[in-house]
Amino acid sequence: MKDVPLKDIPLKEGPLDLTRLMAMDGARAARLLHRVREAALAGEPPPVAPRQVIEASWRRMLGIGLDPDRAAYGVLLGPDELERRRRASVLSGAMDTLSGALREIVHSSHQVMVVTDDEGRVLWREGGPAMLRQANGICLEEGAAWSERAMGTNAIGTALAMRRPVQVHAAEHFVHDLHTWTCAASPVHDPRDGRLLGVVDMSGPATGFHPTTLALVSSVARLAESELRQRHGRAVERLRSVAAPILCRLGGRAVAVDPHGWTAAVTGMPPVDRLPLPKTLRAGRLWQPSLGMCTVEPLPGGWLIQVDEERPPSETISRVVLDLSRPRRWSVAVSGAAGGWAQELTPRHAELLYILAVHRTGRSAAELAGDVFGDPTRTVTVRAEMSRVRRHLSGVLAHRPYRFSEEVEVEVVRPADPADLLPHSTAPAVLGARRLPCP
Secondary structure: OOOOOOHOOOOOEEEEEHHHHHHHHHHHHHHHHHHHHHHHHHHOOOOOOOOHHHHHHHHHHHHHHHHHHHHHOOOOHEEEHHHHHHOOHHHHHHHHHHHHHHHHHHOOOEEEEEEOOOOEEEEEEEHHHHHHHHHHHHOOOOOEEHHHHHHOHHHHHHHHHHOOOOEEHHHHOHHHHHOEEEEEEEEEEEEOOOEEEEEEEEEHHHOEEEOOOHHHHHHHHHHHHHHHHHHHHHHHHHHHHHHHHHHHHHOOOOOEEEEEEEEEEEEOOOOOOOOOOOOOOOOOEHHHOOOOEEEEEEEEEEEEEEEOOOOOOHHEEEEEEEOOOOOOEEEEEEEEEEEEEEEEEEEHHHHHHHHHHOOOEOOOOHHHHHHHHHOOOOOEEEEEHHHHHHHOOOEEEEOOOOOEEEEEEEEOOOOOOOHHHHOOOOOOOHHHHOOOOOO
């Protein structure tokens, strides 16, 4: 590949960005990206630093030993499994929105639109016949795996890994076969519980690269989330119309929730937006973290939860296990005489609970702000997040200062390698813990 004189490259301090790429002609930008990639993968100083998101992904690929010169291929899902995943995907309810928003742009700009599940498996795609044939050549087809582990640095897999929109252009792709392509992808989350559902992606020839594609794809992903949110709102309204007359006849405390715990109607207690529910909920008796022992009965489109007036939750909990051992699925489990309970944690709540588990005597809002953000003045943000955590774990956490209750035994399950502790966290307290040996 022809070398590019550095004097002809508009270099500035800091990592290369897409705006600077657009200032070059396409051939020069492609050559520069190739030089940057080759130097970085060889462990040599590149002529200009790659973008941080790309450099971090390259390091992950080198860490797992992925061959950058391997052919872009993979094993497709069978038709039955592909159809099963489509039916199970919440995104099926937003496909009209996704396709409608991007169809004309995809066809006119010679791109391919792709929608994947949360594992990076392509469930749907759309584009002109010629572009779909080109996409088949790099295995960008229905049923293919496009996680980073499967295909290296790419917009779909890197967006899934980073949980944010990502654009990958030409030689920023780790696998050489993808260097003639450009792609932009944005995650789509379930508005009911924040769960990652998959990504929406636009891919095409690198010659059609434009930095605004990422903003377009991100806007369409938010539009899909809005559609799902409206569908959920209508479902909660239907449940409310059924539950409200029933709750009017009940005494004591009771709440009607949808299958994801969102409140439709309540009586005898202050309303809450949402109650944490186990993944598999059945009629019968249940210990709920913020309410204590409850009786659960099915409703059309949800559940009726009646509170048994027994001891407060704090008297029934004896042990808390904070599991941070898995890369992206952190959880907290509580147990005691009344039973047990577990729920998954957001990255921020995992950080906060880890810090409180380490500091059993407690942390003030200012101390937590310093631990998480490196800025003791960000107490408003910390108090808001702790309010959300305590809403689900009222029998576990105390405040003034924030801490685990003294009578509760707390165990932290850490990853085998300290460097893998909450890997995407930038909290100073977590960064410091990664440098320490496991206890």
